[in-house]
Amino acid sequence: MEPITGVIITLNEERHIEACIESLKQVCSSIIVVDSCSGDRTRELAEKAGARVVIQKYLGDGPQKNVGPDLAETPWVLSLDADERLSPEMAAEIKALNLSESPVPAYGFPRKNYIGSRWIRHSGWYPDVCVRLYDHTKVRWKDVRMHSYVEARDFRRLNGSIIHYSYRGVGELFRKADSYSNAIAKNLYQRGKRAGALSPFCHGLTAFFKHYVVKGGFLDGVDGMTVSISAAVNSYLKYAKLLEFQRDPEILKNEDFSEVW
Structure with a gap:
């Protein structure tokens, strides 16, 4: 089996990091954790679990996810977030690959997203195919600071799934909508995007539908209802906040735009 380097980016992931590393060990010969200056025990636990830890102040999604592969000693890299795991089927498929003679530079996997212990089978959350196993000498994460992805036009989809423990529960799902929408609204504002008076309502309703x-x-x-309402709230808040930046100079003045991802 061709050696593979596992790569994880982290920020305060002490709850997940050990299980993620153990999951990667099924198929990876080495593991690199790129940590964004965590304030908890993430780094200590990662090193104890056998990973090499690299400290890197957060650069944004794409640039941060390219740090680990650039340090890897193998061409093939398997990238996971700390709250993701390899399913047994995914591990078996990877072990069966002949990567040294691979006809493609990357492989994608469906991702099973969970709220608590509940797999959300529809609502746009599955199959959610993600390219995560790739030859970093040929393809890389797109150099964008939000919602990056591996730029591989030619990849093969496999059947084994990534297990993604997305949210602990419904409360966390809605709490994160506020921080996500704020970051996206700032990003839109910096890119010159503008909202109209009906934008929040229209986008929220469209997202729910x-x-x-x-x-x-x-x-x-x-x-499904909960996920759809969360998507609507997220979309509504994104454009409501963008509109607020346009209409309220005091709000705009008090926002920090120095690090917008």
Whole structure:
């Protein structure tokens, strides 16, 4: 089996980091943790679990995820977030690959996203295919600071899933909507995007319809409704905050735009 380097980016992930490293050890010969100056025991636990830890102040999603591969001694890299794991099927498929003669530079996997212990099967949350195993000498994470992805036009999708423990519960799902929407609103404002008076309502309603109806959220019962409402709230807040930046100089003055991801 061709050697693979596992790469994880972290910030205060003491709850997840050991299990993530153990998961990667199923297929990786070495593991690099790129830590964004955590204030908890993330680094200590990662080193104890056998990973090499590199300290790097957060550069944004794409640039940060390219730090580890640039330090890897193997061409093939498997990238996971700290709250992700390899399913047994995914590990078995990777072990069966002949990466030294791979016809493609990257492989993608469906991702199972969870709220608590509940796998959300619809609502736009599955299959959520992510390219995570790749030859970093040929492809890289896109150099953007939000919502980056591996730029691989030619990749092969495998069947084994990434397990993603997205949120501990419904409360965390909605709490994160505030921070996510704030970061995105700032990013939009800096890029010169502007919102109209009806933008928050229209985007929020569209997001709900997309997740609940078009992407089958109604098939997930109460969880589908919850996910769809969360998507609507996130979208509504994003444009409401963008509109606020445009309309209220005092709010704009008090916001920190020095690090917008």
